[in-house]
Amino acid sequence: MTIATPLSSDVDLFSDETLADPYPQYKALRDLGPAVHLSRHGLWFISRYDQVRSALGDWETFSSGQGIGLNPGFNEAWASALINMDPPAQTEQRKLFTDRLSPRALRPVAESIDQRAEELVDDLVARRTFDAVTDLAQDLPVHVIMDLIGWPQEGRDQLLDMAAGWFDSSGPVCPRTAAAVPKVEALMGFLAEVVTKENLVPGGFGWTMIEAHKAGRIPVEGAIGLLAGYVVAAFDTTISAISSGMWLFARHPEQWDLLRADPSLVPSAFNEIVRVESPIQVFSRVTTRDVDLGEGVVIPSGARVLHSYGAANRDERHFPDPDRFDVTRNPVDHLAFGYGNHGCAGQGLARLEVHAVLKALTARVQRIELTGEPVRALNNITRGFRTLPVRVS
Helix, strand or coil, X not given: CCCXXXXXXXXXXXXXXXHHCCHHHHHHHHHHCCCEEECCCCEEEECCHHHHHHHHCCCCCEECCCCCCCCHHHHHHCCCCHHHCCCCHHHHHHHHHHHHHCHHHHHHHHHHXXXXXHHHHHHHHHHCEEEHHHHHHCHHHHHHHHHHHCXXXXXXXXXXXXXXXXHHXXXXXXXXXXXXXXXXXXXXXXXXXXXXXXXXXCCCHHHHHHHHHHCCCCCHXXXXXXXXXXXXXXXXXXXXXXXXXXXXXXXXXXXHHHHHHXXXXXXXXXXXXXXXXXXXXXXXXXXXXXXXXXXXXXXCCCCEEEEEHHHHCCCCCCCCCCCCCCCCCCCCCCCCCCCHHHCCCCHHHHHHHHHHHHHHHHCCCCCEEECCCCEECCCCCECCEEECEEEEC
């Protein structure tokens, strides 16, 4: 096959300025073509909805087997993690996730999640002003997920910072990536100690990992990787969705009025929140053959490809008026949780938690207002806030 001259851009998607507001750059890259070569980082970037969805559904062409990180250190350190595998090895280990996170398996915890959300919101409404990240968004993921894992009470607070470091450490070689490495090393050491000492409550997901390791189904590195994947992914998606939702509703009070008037829109609102502000912005894979995407664009075999959920979910070719936040849109085909064999296994739990918070808020809160300037948590992979001061009435 003749390789066409690639469309190229020297934009730095990992600069502070772009991470704070990536959407103008995403649109410019979408308009260039179905894929663009990012010369600064030696990557191909896919940002249109149809091409991203197609790539995510074709693991044989867009392989995760060489790692999803943008630097060799991350991919080598986490080679045994589920996210860095292709079938058939991935299929067996993923079943450990899906069995424990299926709708049927989560049904017994749904009521307790609703109750905790109601108690939490009651407390925050009484306070009137609070930080929507640390006081609201972090509460359910830390406690619910840790209980499901069977994690001891000790050490729970440390995991949030370490989890954020995991995503940052998968970025390209740059100061932000390097600064995250000590956090990830601490996370690996922490998880390894927990697995080795079997310091988990029997019956939880973590104990399932230990039993699978003892039975020879997965190596110890695999148990640690699965545990890390459960912790990291579940934290970031849920915390980002809740805090981004608060930010969006503070900026669009008319949408909050719609949701309060019709709480049955909560599932639709959730889908719209994660479409507009996708918790995971990008991941990468490696091509196993030349890929012709049309318009004269051919990605060569062996290329590192960055596919962007955040850009695809704002693609005007698929979503009309994509930058508009509309809780009645119900974009059930959004790509915020990925697609295909690496679609987020924990998305059912994230939905339960965010739905519970939104339902509790609509029943108690008339208005959400910002009381200060929000601070973004700049991260190579994820999108969210560090602080989000709000007032509710």
